[in-house]
Amino acid sequence: NAGVTQTPKFRILKIGQSMTLQCTQDMNHNYMYWYRQDPGMGLKLIYYSVGAGITDKGEVPNGYNVSRSTTEDFPLRLELAAPSQTSVYFCASSYHTEAGDTQYFGPGTRLTVL
Amino acid sequence: GNSVTQMEGPVTLSEEAFLTINCTYTATGYPSLFWYVQYPGEGLQLLLKATKADDKGSNKGFEATYRKETTSFHLEKGSVQVSDSAVYFCALRRLQGAQKLVFGQGTRLTINP
Numbered sequence: 001n002a003g004v005t006q007t008p009k010f011r012i013l014k015i016g017q018s019m020t021l022q023c024t025q026d027m028n029h030n031y032m033y034w035y036r037q038d039p040g041m042g043l044k045l046i047y048y049s050v051g052a053g054i055t056d057k058g059e060v061p062n063g064y065n066v067s068r069s070t071t072e073d074f075p076l077r078l079e080l081a082a083p084s085q086t087s088v089y090f091c092a093s094s095y096h097t098e099a100g101d102t103q104y105f106g107p108g109t110r111l112t113v114l
Numbered sequence: 115g116n117s118v119t120q121m122e123g124p125v126t127l128s129e130e131a132f133l134t135i136n137c138t139y140t141a142t143g144y145p146s147l148f149w150y151v152q153y154p155g156e157g158l159q160l161l162l163k164a165t166k167a168d169d170k171g172s173n174k175g176f177e178a179t180y181r182k183e184t185t186s187f188h189l190e191k192g193s194v195q196v197s198d199s200a201v202y203f204c205a206l207r208r209l210q211g212a213q214k215l216v217f218g219q220g221t222r223l224t225i226n227p
Binding site: 004033040041042043044045048058090092102103104105106107108 | 118158160203218
């Protein structure tokens, strides 16, 4: 059982380049999330999805896009990379019920924009 | 709005010392409260949680009690080990809507042998 997997682990981008961070979960979770973690800070929610075909903005969505064509995959797209997007990105998933849920996190992608 | 405030780090202790990491929150309604732990180079893992007032979450020797009257969820452990060195995050989640987590800024804990 792999849980939540993310690729790549590390990436360096130049300003203006684009890239996609991949996230896959094999737990059949309905909810998926993307967070960014800046040095010395807690995690900030970028986008989330409550199921295939449904996405919504979190606290800090500017400069990012997402899609959720399948239950398993939730890629995060950076179209025009900027130095402010240098951060560690975490994907998470959960199985939502009325009683609540527990989010499971991937190992993270460390992105540097120069 | 919803927010979480944790004690400033870093915190450095000797092995077998008593640990407290303070966490207070501001929220409308009755949120669920969590402690997550992040070991070096890894993602976050759920350490413990509490879903209603006076609940006590516990795991791996760590405990935290949901105190509605003081809006707090302090993390404690009676005797820390070197392997407890990590960053600890307090978080809340409202039960309405999309179950979004709001995190504190994290507290880095280092345990010396």
